[in-house]
Amino acid sequence: MTEVRLTFKDMCAKFDVTPRTLRYYEYIELLAPEKQGRARFYGAREVARLTLILRGRRFGFSLEEIRQWLLIYRQKGTQTQLEQWLDMADRQLADLTRQQADLQSSITDLRALRETAAAEIERLRAVTAAQS
Structure with a gap:
C-alpha cells in the first residue's frame, strides 16, 4: 500500500482551504507536515487530522x-x-x-x-x- 503524501498545494485543493489556513493550522501546531527545504508534505496522519479539524469547525468547536x-x-x-x-x-x-x-x-x-x-x-x- 502506498503512503499518502500530498504537497501543500494538493492539501489545499483536497480540503478546499486557503494556503493561509493551512499555514495557520501548522503555526498553532494542529498540523505538522514533513518539511524538505521550503516544501511541505502531508502524510496520512495530517490528512486525518485536517479532516477532524474541519469537521470540528463545522460542528462549531473552537x-x-x-x-x-x-x-x-x-x-x-x-x-x-x-x-x-x-x-x-x-x-x-x-x-x-x-x-x-x-x-x-x-x-x-x-x-x-x-x-x-x-x-x-x-x-x-x-x-x-x-x-x-
Whole structure:
C-alpha cells in the first residue's frame, strides 16, 4: 500500500482551504507536515487530522478545543480521547439546540412582522383605490 503524501498545494485543493489556513493550522501546531527545504508534505496522519479539524469547525468547536482534544490522544490514548469527545459533543449539541430554538423564534417573529407589513400594504392600496 502506498503512503499518502500530498504537497501543500494538493492539501489545499483536497480540503478546499486557503494556503493561509493551512499555514495557520501548522503555526498553532494542529498540523505538522514533513518539511524538505521550503516544501511541505502531508502524510496520512495530517490528512486525518485536517479532516477532524474541519469537521470540528463545522460542528462549531473552537480551534483551541480541537487542539486540546487532539493532544489527548498522544498523551492519554484513544479511550480518554473518546470520553472527552463525548463530553465536548454533549456540550456542543446543547449549545446548537439553544441556537436552533433562538433561530426558530426569530423566524417566527420575522414572519409575523412581514405578514403585518403585507396586510398594511394591502389596506393602504385599498384606501388609495377607494379615493380614486
